[in-house]
Amino acid sequence: MARVTLKTIAEAVGVSRTTVSNAFSRPDQLAPELRQRILDVAEELGYSGPDPAARTLRRGRSGVVGVLLTEELSYAFTDPYAVAFLRGLAEIAEISSTSLLLMAWPDHDSAEAAVREAIVDGFIAFCLDKDHPALEALRQRRLPYVIAGEPYLDGVPFVGVDDRAAAHTVASYLLRLGHRRLGVLHPGPAGIDLADAGSFGAVAARLAGFRDAVEEAGLSWDDVAVQHAIHSREGGRAGAARLLDLHPRPTAIIATTDLIALGALAAVHDRGLTVPDNVSVTGFDDIPAAGEAGLTTIRQPKSEKGRTVGRLLLDDGLDDAPGGGARRILMAYELITRSSTSLPPEF
Amino acid sequence: MARVTLKTIAEAVGVSRTTVSNAFSRPDQLAPELRQRILDVAEELGYSGPDPAARTLRRGRSGVVGVLLTEELSYAFTDPYAVAFLRGLAEIAEISSTSLLLMAWPDHDSAEAAVREAIVDGFIAFCLDKDHPALEALRQRRLPYVIAGEPYLDGVPFVGVDDRAAAHTVASYLLRLGHRRLGVLHPGPAGIDLADAGSFGAVAARLAGFRDAVEEAGLSWDDVAVQHAIHSREGGRAGAARLLDLHPRPTAIIATTDLIALGALAAVHDRGLTVPDNVSVTGFDDIPAAGEAGLTTIRQPKSEKGRTVGRLLLDDGLDDAPGGGARRILMAYELITRSSTSLPPEF
DNA sequence: CTTGGCTTCTGAATCAATTCAGAACTAGGA
DNA sequence: TCCTAGTTCTGAATTGATTCAGAAGCCAAG
Numbered sequence: 001m002a003r004v005t006l007k008t009i010a011e012a013v014g015v016s017r018t019t020v021s022n023a024f025s026r027p028d029q030l031a032p033e034l035r036q037r038i039l040d041v042a043e044e045l046g047y048s049g050p051d052p053a054a055r056t057l058r059r060g061r062s063g064v065v066g067v068l069l070t071e072e073l074s075y076a077f078t079d080p081y082a083v084a085f086l087r088g089l090a091e092i093a094e095i096s097s098t099s100l101l102l103m104a105w106p107d108h109d110s111a112e113a114a115v116r117e118a119i120v121d122g123f124i125a126f127c128l129d130k131d132h133p134a135l136e137a138l139r140q141r142r143l144p145y146v147i148a149g150e151p152y153l154d155g156v157p158f159v160g161v162d163d164r165a166a167a168h169t170v171a172s173y174l175l176r177l178g179h180r181r182l183g184v185l186h187p188g189p190a191g192i193d194l195a196d197a198g199s200f201g202a203v204a205a206r207l208a209g210f211r212d213a214v215e216e217a218g219l220s221w222d223d224v225a226v227q228h229a230i231h232s233r234e235g236g237r238a239g240a241a242r243l244l245d246l247h248p249r250p251t252a253i254i255a256t257t258d259l260i261a262l263g264a265l266a267a268v269h270d271r272g273l274t275v276p277d278n279v280s281v282t283g284f285d286d287i288p289a290a291g292e293a294g295l296t297t298i299r300q301p302k303s304e305k306g307r308t309v310g311r312l313l314l315d316d317g318l319d320d321a322p323g324g325g326a327r328r329i330l331m332a333y334e335l336i337t338r339s340s341t342s343l344p345p346e347f
Numbered sequence: 348m349a350r351v352t353l354k355t356i357a358e359a360v361g362v363s364r365t366t367v368s369n370a371f372s373r374p375d376q377l378a379p380e381l382r383q384r385i386l387d388v389a390e391e392l393g394y395s396g397p398d399p400a401a402r403t404l405r406r407g408r409s410g411v412v413g414v415l416l417t418e419e420l421s422y423a424f425t426d427p428y429a430v431a432f433l434r435g436l437a438e439i440a441e442i443s444s445t446s447l448l449l450m451a452w453p454d455h456d457s458a459e460a461a462v463r464e465a466i467v468d469g470f471i472a473f474c475l476d477k478d479h480p481a482l483e484a485l486r487q488r489r490l491p492y493v494i495a496g497e498p499y500l501d502g503v504p505f506v507g508v509d510d511r512a513a514a515h516t517v518a519s520y521l522l523r524l525g526h527r528r529l530g531v532l533h534p535g536p537a538g539i540d541l542a543d544a545g546s547f548g549a550v551a552a553r554l555a556g557f558r559d560a561v562e563e564a565g566l567s568w569d570d571v572a573v574q575h576a577i578h579s580r581e582g583g584r585a586g587a588a589r590l591l592d593l594h595p596r597p598t599a600i601i602a603t604t605d606l607i608a609l610g611a612l613a614a615v616h617d618r619g620l621t622v623p624d625n626v627s628v629t630g631f632d633d634i635p636a637a638g639e640a641g642l643t644t645i646r647q648p649k650s651e652k653g654r655t656v657g658r659l660l661l662d663d664g665l666d667d668a669p670g671g672g673a674r675r676i677l678m679a680y681e682l683i684t685r686s687s688t689s690l691p692p693e694f
Numbered sequence: 695c696t697t698g699g700c701t702t703c704t705g706a707a708t709c710a711a712t713t714c715a716g717a718a719c720t721a722g723g724a
Numbered sequence: 725t726c727c728t729a730g731t732t733c734t735g736a737a738t739t740g741a742t743t744c745a746g747a748a749g750c751c752a753a754g
Contacts, residue, residue, distance in 0.1 A: 005740055016704045021742065022647070031704060048489045052466045052739035053409070056711050063464065064448065065375065073441040077424075077434035087424035094420035094451040099465070101411065101448050105440040119399045119466050142395045165372040352710055368712065376730060401710035405739050479731045 004047045013041050024050050056119060063282035065093065065313060066101045066120040067147025068111070068134055070127075073104040080288050081302055085126065088306025096314050112137040123146060124311050130201050148305060148314045150202050152328065153326035156318075159309045162330040163202045166298045167256075168216075169335050170282050173215040173222065173296075176254045179280065179344045182224045183243035183250035184210055185260050187231035206256045206284060225250055229260050236263020237270070244271050244279070251279060258283035258297055260289045265293060265340065286336055294339035301331050351394045353451070371397050385619050403466060411658060412440065413448045413467040415458070415481055417474075420451040427635050428649055431472065434497065435653025438537045443661050459484040469660050471495060472477060477548050493660045497549050499675065504663075505657045509677040510549045512643045514556025514603075515563075516627050516682050520643075522564040526627065526691045529571045530590035530597035531557055532607050534578035553603045553631065572597060576607050583610020584617070591618050598626060598691035605630035605637045605644055612640060612687065623689035633683055641686035648678050 010017045012255035015187070022029040023038040025159035056062045061304075067089070069076050076082050093100055094294035105114040115123070123138055123145035130151040138145050144158045152258030174182065211221045225246055229239030236255060243250055244267060253268075268279050275281055283290055285300035307328055316327070326330075357364045363384070369376040370385040371435070403409045417421050423429050432446075440447055445468075452461035462484035464472070470485055470492035477498040485492050493504045521529065535550035558568045559665060572593055576586030583602060590597055600615075602608035604612050608630030622628055630637055633646035655676055663674070 003740090007740080016740080018705080018743085019703060022703085025742080036703085043487075043711090046489065049463045049487055050466050050742090051404070051740050053400055053404040055464070056466060057398070057404050057711085057740075058742045060709080062400070062466065064466075073447065074434050074437040077430050077437055083430060090421035090424055090451075097451050097453045097457070097461075099448055099450045099532050100420065102437070103444055103446045104437075104444050106441075106444045110444070114444070114446070115401075116396045117399050119403060119409065119411075140390075140396060152491050161364070189673065194478070210399075222751085290730095350710090354710080364711080365735080366733060367715085368710095369733085372712080380730085397712090398710050401739085402712075404710085404741085405712045542727080 004042075004045050006050070008045060009038060009042050009047060011193060012045060021050065023086060026250050039314065040080050043169070061101065062119050062121055063097065064099045064101050064117070064120045066103050066116070066123045066126045067239060068103055068123060068128065068138075073102060079157050081285070082126065084302035085306040085309075088303035089124065089310045090099050090306075091180040092301075092307050092310025092314060098136035098314060109133060113312075122146075124309055124313060144313060146309050147279040148309045157275075157300055157312050158328045159305055159312060160202075160330060161298075161333045164209035165206035165330075166214065166333040167284070168213045169209075169294070169333070170215035170284070171210045171254055172216065173335060173337070173342065174254065174280060174282065175213060175219075177252075177280070177341065177343050178346075179252040180219065181248055181250045181344075182210075182214065182254070183240075183246070183253045183329045184226045184256075185229040185236060185239045185243070185253060185264060186226070187229055187260065188256075203256055210254055229255075229263070231257065233259055233263040234265065236260030237267045238263070244268065249279070251346075252341070253279060253281045257276065257287045260286045261295055261297070262289060262293055262341075265295070275340050277308035278340040278345055280281055280344070282341060290336075291338075296337050296338045296341040299331075301336045305346055307330055351392045353397070355392060356389050356394060357386060359392060360385055361372055366533075368397070373565075387621025392417050397436060400466075400691050409466050409468055411446045411448050411467045413450050413462070413465045414469045415462070415470060415472045415475065415485075420449060423449055428632070431570060431649035432653040432656075435655075436471065436657045437653075438609065438650075438652050439661060440552060445496070445661060452468060456480060462488060469493075471656055471660060483576045489493045491660060503648035504659050505675045506652055507549075507660060507677060508645075510552035511559065512677075513680040514553040514631070516556075516680070517631070517643070517645055518560035518601055519563065520559045520682055520684070521601065521627060521629065521688065522560060522566075524599075524627070524690050525693075526599040527566065528595055528597045528599075528691075529557075529561065530587075530593070530600045531571055531603075532574045532576040532586045533573070533603040534576055534582065534607065535603075550603055552601070552682075557601055571631045574685045576602075576604060576610070578604065579667065580606055580610040580613065585605030585610070587611035587614035588617065591615065596626070598693075600626060600628045600686070600687070602628065602630050605632045605634045605642060608642055608644070608687075609640055612642070622687050625692055627688040627691070629688060638685070643682075643684045643688040646681045646683050648680075652678055658693040 006017045008019045010020045019030055019036055023035045027035060076086060090100060101120055102116060103114050103118060105111045111134035115134055122143050125138060125145060125147045127149040128134060146159060149160050152158050152212055186203050186207055214221050214224055225243055226237045227243050236259060239279045240253055240263060243253055253264045256263055264281050265275055268275050273279055283295045283297035284295045290297050351550060353364045353367045366377055370382045374382060416429065423433060424613060425536045426449060437447060448465060448467055451457045458481035461554050462481055469490050472485060472492060472494045474496040475481055483596045486607045493631050496507050497504050533550050533554055560566050561571055572590055574590050578583045583606060587600055590600055594636055602611055608628055612622055612626050615622050618625055630642045632646035633644045
């Protein structure tokens with residue numbers, strides 16, 4: 001049996017397709033009795049209502065924004081950072097009764113296809129890699145989109161924190177405490193170019209912020225021990241071990257992320273040393289585990305970030321031409337001092 | 348300037364629309380050189396790729412399932428129960444690279460419109476009221492859908508816990524401890540009909556489970572003090588106050604939800620009595636606050652429920668005719684005994 | 695009696711793709 | 725040389741609605 005459409009009903013009732021369409025979408029355009037008769041026949045024939053795909057095709061708006069997270073869709077409900085961000089975004093979305101399409105794709109490469117297939121009015125990209133294929137697909141779709149957290153691309157609306165300034169804050173906090181021998185742990189490429197920090201990822205911006213603080217304190221960046229570390233607890237542990245082997249030993253280890261910092265804490269304990277008496281350690285992000293571990297770190301306003309991203313896309317983005325007045329919003333951050341930092345041991 | 352479509356490109360290159368379509372969707376159907384030329388021209392003209400709305404209209408599948416929560420979209424990322432449920436659902440969805448459409452609607456009544464507008468292959472309804480307008484809209488869309496938690500509707504696939512059996516478990520736990528004077532708090536209608544528990548909501552099922560246990564213990568349900576309570580902490584407090592005024596006073600208060608039970612705890616303290624020495628209190632659901640308050644309650648497998656719902660819709664649902672082999676899956680539950688229950692005071 | 699203004703309804707064009715049967719061409723084997 | 729098979733491309737139909745200009749009918753005012 002063929003599917004029931006407007007046409008089926010029009011023929012059954014003996015009116016035009018237009019009239020049946022109006023019965024559903026514009027009740028004021030036809031006599032109430034006729035409308036009721038059409039609705040009755042529609043129900044009788046088992047009509048599902050106007051097909052939303054056809055309607056969207058004609059109308060050109062769907063009332064949905066696509067949200068690009070990582071490969072794993074469940075990440076949206078697992079990572080506390082993501083949950084808080086999405087809560088803020090959802091608060092804004094519901095105001096304009098916009099639905100959120102949490103997008104899934106089987107593997108890294110098919111993200112492109114996912115972006116192409118999504119029936120949405122705009123996108124939000126949450127912390128994608130700088131060279132993620134989805135970014136190119138996003139550009140090609142020519143729909144408005146906002147990037148949250150990472151990466152910053154020229155001409156694309158962006159919401160994040162000023163990583164460089166935040167990094168400056170945490171580093172100068174250590175310097176003010178009196179630390180002079182610093183070790184830095186970062187997951188970026190070995191010969192990362194700080195001159196180019198603006199267009200680089202968050203890692204480079206954070207390193208640049210550290211350097212700013214170091215030079216401001218009258219020290220040289222060359223005297224700082226910069227060590228690569230894989231972005232995981234274990235990576236941080238291994239990287240920190242290298243730093244602790246140096247003579248003289250650094251009195252403070254500055255990590256570019258909490259995860260690495262947590263590994264550094266472990267490495268200090270491995271050596272039989274204590275934090276903060278022998279070595280101070282700082283992180284970045286304030287993930288929940290940082291609080292438990294007493295890690296001094298930089299906190300970002302997670303839900304507020306989601307709300308800002310939502311407003312940027314829904315209030316400005318959808319009306320303007322894509323990339324029109326590309327804005328770059330930097331959220332406030334906060335230095336959270338906990339028990340992993342203190343005066344250097346000499347004092 | 349008019350929008351760039353397949354036709355625009357076809358004319359620019361000098362081939363048919365079909366060929367351009369194939370260049371994007373079926374690369375094996377045309378010569379590689381021609382395909383490249385088409386792609387180049389498309390990029391040059393600023394083509395956004397095949398419009399997914401048109402494609403979905405023609406193909407009839409969208410790869411999206413709609414998720415109906417409450418009015419507030421941010422609830423999805425606020426309530427820990429919802430977060431856990433959605434995490435489980437997302438795990439299943441990502442396997443078949445299905446995206447989740449978290450749906451928003453401005454008010455209670457416009458839920459219907461939201462259901463009608465959604466471009467999806469199926470729906471999941473999460474804990475809606477028995478008479479929520481979205482349910483009727485869901486039926487009319489004639490797409491496969493699964494109901495999670497509540498309500499159970501004849502012929503609609505359902506995943507939940509066996510509220511009646513779970514309620515039986517908690518009540519007989521109290522009875523085994525020796526409690527004989529019970530008070531029950533529920534948010535349902537005053538004269539709720541237990542005979543009809545099957546088609547009623549979860550409240551009636553839970554009450555029926557309590558009754559089962561009471562009668563099994565050789566007592567009469569008429570001897571149990573059944574008290575209405577508004578579904579909130581305050582409601583539970585007020586309702587429990589009534590029960591505590593009775594002579595003889597109940598030695599145990601069984602609440603149909605944790606929220607009400609938490610109110611009951613407060614009411615006991617208001618009287619200068621202690622839990623569990625003077626009165627035992629039980630809840631239902633195991634919300635996070637229940638753990639903090641030491642409330643004995645029934646725990647449901649939240650993520651597993653989400654996974655089960657996902658499988659039911661994605662593995663079975665989307666292929667079958669809607670409502671075909673309607674299944675009703677009841678998840679395992681667990682009695683969590685904490686410090687709000689003990690032997691009755693006489694002992 | 696005509697004109698103007700309503701309300702109610704219709705026909706045809708449009709939205710942007712996909713799909714299917716088949717045309718044109720090339721190449722290879724008998 | 726003819727027949728078959730394969731590749732590459734095309735035209736027309738199809739997907740299910742919305743939209744717009746306008747037609748028909750009716751009533752009241754001039």
